[in-house]
Amino acid sequence: MVVPLTHVIGLSAILFAIGTIGALTRRNLVVILMSIELMLNAVNLSFVAFARAWGGVEGHVFVLMVITVAAAEVAVGLGIVISLFRNRDSVDVEDVSLLRW
Amino acid sequence: MSFAAFLFYAFAALALLSSLGMVLNVKNTVAGAMWLVVTMISLAVLYVLLDAYLVAVLQIMVYAGAILVLFLFVVMLLNLRSDAFAAPRSRATKFVGALVGVGALASFLSLLPGALPRVVEVPASFGSYRDVGLTLYRSYVVAFEVASFLLLAAVVGAVVLAKRRLD
């Protein structure tokens, strides 16, 4: 491998942490969805690195599954965002917090 | 440092900076989506450097080329311009939260060097479309079929959710 495996997994961990911070602190629903995509990508990087480390392409097969699930989730999630916007004219999560404590 | 390692670190830095740019951007949602595109493309370069050729090109084709265009489409359709961070919490909460987060990340990173396997040599055809395709369609064909059902459910769900009611 071109760089030590530690560095790649460390990068994946930091990207995942950035995605988590974005998903937890932003108010715009679309940005929260984008942060979730970032988390999925960090996990993909981990899978690809370990596939290279162990020499098996099952890691790549799982990355394809993750990309598929991400596509499905984005489609349905953005559908929810659009219908939410139609009803309340805002995509701020503070406006849809009726069920929060 | 070899040229490939230099490229890896350069694009890793680009991925980190652009993901920070996406998360920290409050003024312009479209700019945030474009930062995410830069992240995806730099991740695709990292995949190529890790010998995952098919995954890299599918990342660009599907993720950067279709999923993020869908994000941009929705942002433009709803005309979302600016945004804000979450409601301000007390300084103690913020401090404790930051401490927990940094602590979790630091403990994970400290566990890393000892817990990882040794890297093996791979043949030249590793990660090519032939390799991945044969594995996918021979050993994991059930997962492939289930994924197609998942996509069907997502298509139906998206159409039902976003359709205008005829009333």
Place this chain on the structure above:
Amino acid sequence: MPIDVVLKTLFIVLVVVAAFAPVITWVERKQSAVMQDRIGANRADIGGITILGLLHPLADVLKLITKEDFVPEGANRFLHALAPVIAAIPAIIGFAVIPYGATYQFPGYAPFTLVAADIDWGVLYIFAIGSIATYGSVLAGWASNNNWAMLGSLRASAQMISYEVTMGLSIVGVFMVFQTLKLTTMAEAQDTTFRIFGFLETFGMVRHLPGWLSWVKLPFWGVFVQPLGFIMFLSCIMAENKRPPFDTPEGESEIIAGYHMEYSGMRFGLFYMSEFIEVVVIGGLMTAIFLGGWSIPYFSKDAILGALTPVAGSVLATVLCMVAHVATFLLKVVIMIWLQMQIRWTLPRFRYDQVMDLCWKIILPLSLANIFVTGAVILLVQGAGK
């Protein structure tokens, strides 16, 4: 950077970008004029000499460079400047994987292939950068702060993503026949001929094909083994390029100029140029996949080299063969460009719902049926060959 990669890239940039793209603007004017029984633009002159209107591309470039370069009020300046660049770059780098010559070897040197980047998954590379080109149109409309531009870019993004799907599916049949994604291998595989009536012998209907039927051969080109794939891929890639009849994003009579309405000067020049460079890239790609690439029909590379080497010596024979192949490739690209121009000036623009219908309701099922039939035929031929 090795010297041969630099030379090949220079050839692509000089021939494709600098020579073909401006000439195509002239071809569009003259070909449409001939089709519509008029003369076309022929007045640009230098000192009174007009060369059939070939100076008009030069006049166009001068006009675009000297126009006022403005950004509309309220627009996002950075994205407004970035969008034409994102539209232009994928068009130019698309030519990197298209082979314009075969593998040649001069005695004493290593064999070299006339392609800038011999990637193992060459066709997927073209699809990937085609996906990136979507952002140029999408950002251009949004960054202009204009309702009509926004409508144009929404149409463009939906059209381009839809046709990417069918572009990939309609070419799977070609992958099944040629067993590769590498464009150089595809071009080499098309260098042979096949007997049209050979299926009679393969399926055992006749014991041995009589000589006079054996003589009827076709080159093993993609357009002959995958005719439906050729038509579908050509439609999809013309829709991807937003060429008429698929140019609803730049409506011209509906939404003024669509996503590039608020662009003038060299920013518009980049959009304009990228559309014509992509016409050349489409020509090159269709040639490499469906029309046999650099191969001369009925004269394979080994036959030519075998015939010329005793006469002219090894070095001169290789040079002549190389020149012949590159000339054949350029001729086929010219034919594909002519075909695209003919389609552009013949068909009226599709309505937007017709464009979407064509993609999802007609081309997608047909491409899946094409995959099925191609697979069945390949299995039958392989089974009968045993």
